[in-house]
Amino acid sequence: MRTTVLLDPRMGASLLRLFFHDCFGCDASVLLDDTATFNGEKNAGPNANSLRGFEVIDTIKAEVELQCPGTVSCADILALAARDGVALVSVVATSLYLLCSYTDNFACLGGPSWRVPLGRRDATTASQSAANSNLPSPASNLSQLIAAFAAKGLNARDMTALSGAHTIGQARCVSFRSHIYNDANVDAGFASQRQRNCPSSGGDNNLAPLDVQTPNTFDNTYFRNLIALRELFNNGTQDALVQQYSTNAGAFAADFAAAMVRMGNISPLTGSSGEIRSDCRRLRQTLLPLLPRGYFKWAAVACTIVRQTMRTTGLLDPRMGASLLRLFFHDCFGCDASVLLDDTATFNGEKNAGPNANSLRGFEVIDTIKAEVELQCPGTVSCADILALAARDGVALVSVVATSLYLLCSYTDNFACVLDRGD
Numbered sequence: 001m002r003t004t005v006l007l008d009p010r011m012g013a014s015l016l017r018l019f020f021h022d023c024f025g026c027d028a029s030v031l032l033d034d035t036a037t038f039n040g041e042k043n044a045g046p047n048a049n050s051l052r053g054f055e056v057i058d059t060i061k062a063e064v065e066l067q068c069p070g071t072v073s074c075a076d077i078l079a080l081a082a083r084d085g086v087a088l089v090s091v092v093a094t095s096l097y098l099l100c101s102y103t104d105n106f107a108c109l110g111g112p113s114w115r116v117p118l119g120r121r122d123a124t125t126a127s128q129s130a131a132n133s134n135l136p137s138p139a140s141n142l143s144q145l146i147a148a149f150a151a152k153g154l155n156a157r158d159m160t161a162l163s164g165a166h167t168i169g170q171a172r173c174v175s176f177r178s179h180i181y182n183d184a185n186v187d188a189g190f191a192s193q194r195q196r197n198c199p200s201s202g203g204d205n206n207l208a209p210l211d212v213q214t215p216n217t218f219d220n221t222y223f224r225n226l227i228a229l230r231e232l233f234n235n236g237t238q239d240a241l242v243q244q245y246s247t248n249a250g251a252f253a254a255d256f257a258a259a260m261v262r263m264g265n266i267s268p269l270t271g272s273s274g275e276i277r278s279d280c281r282r283l284r285q286t287l288l289p290l291l292p293r294g295y296f297k298w299a300a301v302a303c304t305i306v307r308q309t310m311r312t313t314g315l316l317d318p319r320m321g322a323s324l325l326r327l328f329f330h331d332c333f334g335c336d337a338s339v340l341l342d343d344t345a346t347f348n349g350e351k352n353a354g355p356n357a358n359s360l361r362g363f364e365v366i367d368t369i370k371a372e373v374e375l376q377c378p379g380t381v382s383c384a385d386i387l388a389l390a391a392r393d394g395v396a397l398v399s400v401v402a403t404s405l406y407l408l409c410s411y412t413d414n415f416a417c418v419l420d421r422g423d
């Protein structure tokens, strides 16, 4: 989250909202991609063309899977990312970022922080229609908003405190157009300022900050704006609380943190309900038969070794990504590592077949990786799987030629070790 928020300060806001949209359930259902046979929530009205940050969760999940495969749910990762996004959101200067590595109690850095109760499991299903009907709309009036939160066990005070999330982030013109053209209780100067970048028709995706003054700082300005009628989603009741938050940043921060914990506790899946996904975008698939128990734990270790070796290899010999890709192809009319076998006096392998002789490259890279993998987990991970991973990582790394990009790659790296088959 540190790297992410430095590169894209809005991402703190986007992950906070992603968590909210998941959290009328808190089960990572919002992270599932649609497939030909599965209709997830990403294309529900409040989410389509609007939710952001899925690839950040993918990157975190891939790293977490390397350390402890099949253990930490996507739902818990999203809860933690939302919390850290809020805490880090105003940390935009490198100096502060560095300071942050040392002082690291988050509280001093930006928004409030809170303890995230963990142990959620991931949904095995999703509901686009529930997302459409349960999530509040920007056209909702106050009683509809209160009712939507009450239906999830949150009271009006929670709702008002949580709305303070709009102290960060951006909204699309299509979300607030009707307010700046039609509402009588919006400051006229503010409305015409917004209208300049949000015409009465067209420009639907033009962005504007939800907090006019400090969109990248988690503070109580949202409430001060509400009072000055410079906000987009005001309705004029809950006044006493809005007044209090507008003058008492500490009260807002404390209520917001407490309400985030309550929101994060909405109907989590625990015990044996749900599952722990290995890829947040997809449901686990059924166990492949005949694989030894724990195979995917060791495959994850192999995956790291492949990635590290491929980084060095690609830097030393940029063509190697191409060569390993082809080696995999020539193995893969079978995908069984038969192409890697050397000829012997009594065995005629494939290396000297017409399309392969004097042409295939990269055998020694696979040898190096296999030797490392054998040191960690002898006799467990097949050469065929190693070759498949090396071909994938070679492709992902092939354009990484500059050292700076190489370093960046350590952080962005979401091509990394997501194991696709479940274990």
Ligand code: HEM
Pocket (backbone or CB within 6 Å): 010, 012, 013, 014, 015, 016, 017, 020, 049, 050, 051, 052, 136, 137, 138, 139, 140, 145, 159, 162, 163, 165, 166, 168, 169, 170, 171, 172, 173, 175, 210, 233
């Ligand atoms: C009270 C009911 C709420 C309504 C009607 C509402 C509505 C909206 C709308 C329409 C947007 C702009 C989306 C777009 O144009 O793409 C937005 C953005 C946002 N919302 Fe809410 N929201 C509500 C509650 C919340 C809550 C409870 C949270 C989190 C605790 C939250 C966090 C955010 C954030 C951080 C953004 C900016 C996201 C970004 O920049 O990517 N909202 N909200």
